[in-house]
Amino acid sequence: MRIHELARPEVFTLSPYIPGKPADEVKRQLGLERVIKLASNENPLGPSPRAVKCIQDLASSVHIYPDASAFRLKTALRERYDIDADQIILGNGSDEIIMLLGQTFIRPGDEAIMPHPSFPVYRTSVLLMGGRPVEVPLKDGFLDIEAMVSRVTEKTKMFFVCNPNNPTGAMVDRSRIQYLMDNIPDHVLVVADEAYAEYVEDPDYGDMLRYLKEGRNVAVLHTFSKIYGLAGLRVGYGLVPADVAAAFNRVRLSFNTNAIGQAAACAALEDLDHVEKSRKLNAQGMRYLSARFTEMGLKVYPSWGNFILVDTGRDCQKVFEGLIRKGVIVRPTTPWGLDTCLRITVGTPEENEVLVEALEATLEELA
Numbered sequence: 001m002r003i004h005e006l007a008r009p010e011v012f013t014l015s016p017y018i019p020g021k022p023a024d025e026v027k028r029q030l031g032l033e034r035v036i037k038l039a040s041n042e043n044p045l046g047p048s049p050r051a052v053k054c055i056q057d058l059a060s061s062v063h064i065y066p067d068a069s070a071f072r073l074k075t076a077l078r079e080r081y082d083i084d085a086d087q088i089i090l091g092n093g094s095d096e097i098i099m100l101l102g103q104t105f106i107r108p109g110d111e112a113i114m115p116h117p118s119f120p121v122y123r124t125s126v127l128l129m130g131g132r133p134v135e136v137p138l139k140d141g142f143l144d145i146e147a148m149v150s151r152v153t154e155k156t157k158m159f160f161v162c163n164p165n166n167p168t169g170a171m172v173d174r175s176r177i178q179y180l181m182d183n184i185p186d187h188v189l190v191v192a193d194e195a196y197a198e199y200v201e202d203p204d205y206g207d208m209l210r211y212l213k214e215g216r217n218v219a220v221l222h223t224f225s226k227i228y229g230l231a232g233l234r235v236g237y238g239l240v241p242a243d244v245a246a247a248f249n250r251v252r253l254s255f256n257t258n259a260i261g262q263a264a265a266c267a268a269l270e271d272l273d274h275v276e277k278s279r280k281l282n283a284q285g286m287r288y289l290s291a292r293f294t295e296m297g298l299k300v301y302p303s304w305g306n307f308i309l310v311d312t313g314r315d316c317q318k319v320f321e322g323l324i325r326k327g328v329i330v331r332p333t334t335p336w337g338l339d340t341c342l343r344i345t346v347g348t349p350e351e352n353e354v355l356v357e358a359l360e361a362t363l364e365e366l367a
């Protein structure tokens, strides 16, 4: 018997996650001096200087285990959101929180409703536990909340709302969230993944915190990987009912967030100027890229995040490879079944210009 045959059958239903190509890998492979990575929705400004200082200060203390209860970070989040500390959960990125929620809630045969295409970890977290992902197609890039709600059954355990949605960037507005909360039964945990919420400036954004505070079964997930610029430190958090947190904390490993990550997250949370600067830069870059892509005759999906989905009208793998040769890494959306689109992170003004030039040249080569 080959040893892999002993693995749980659910493992073979999973597709490996394909992350954005690291810039160093492309530099090495192509011998390029400068490579721009606009593939993983990171903050092009980098982390807050306050977070950097805090990371440097802590370097000599890494022989000490982290605080398993993350007291300082939970205190800061409690004050930010005005909720109880026992309603806050933490993870090694919000990725891990999604996986742990699956492990906590999904039994074989349970269903979880999710948009498609969307963040692939929802599917993985459910499949791995023997559950059934019920994937509901988007409508022109937007979540079809009515169609998703219509798929709820007795077996539904979780309902994922990705807001704004990765990879399309679409937001779910207040009225759709209200419709969802008016119609979702109590036996379902609504997981609102708001990884990009800090970028949204639209007053119509349907955030979920209000429903959590009203005592509904809602988990609101955020991350320090996006606007806070700490993707490499892996810290995500969730705001959840206290009994969900109690169950979750039995499943997680004690030290699932590291000491430097916890401290840097506190510093990043306090640096409101850096967050504001990042938001402004993103809004400006988003306007620039949307305008330039539209001028190039490409279909642009309206985005409320820090990335933009653009339909190149051609095989996106070829466009992706053409851009790589020019030192620009973006994300082809073939794994999502969007064979002609690219998901492009908004960079600095200079990076955006380099990208636009490289894209124009690539499309010309492929014409």
Ligand SMILES: Cc1ncc(COP(=O)(O)O)c(C=O)c1O
Pocket (backbone or CB within 6 Å): 040, 041, 092, 093, 094, 095, 096, 119, 162, 165, 166, 193, 195, 222, 223, 224, 225, 231, 234, 235, 236
């Ligand atoms: C919608 C969404 N949720 C969650 C995550 C996970 O972020 P992290 O695990 O870095 O916190 C991402 C990352 O790209 C994302 O796009």
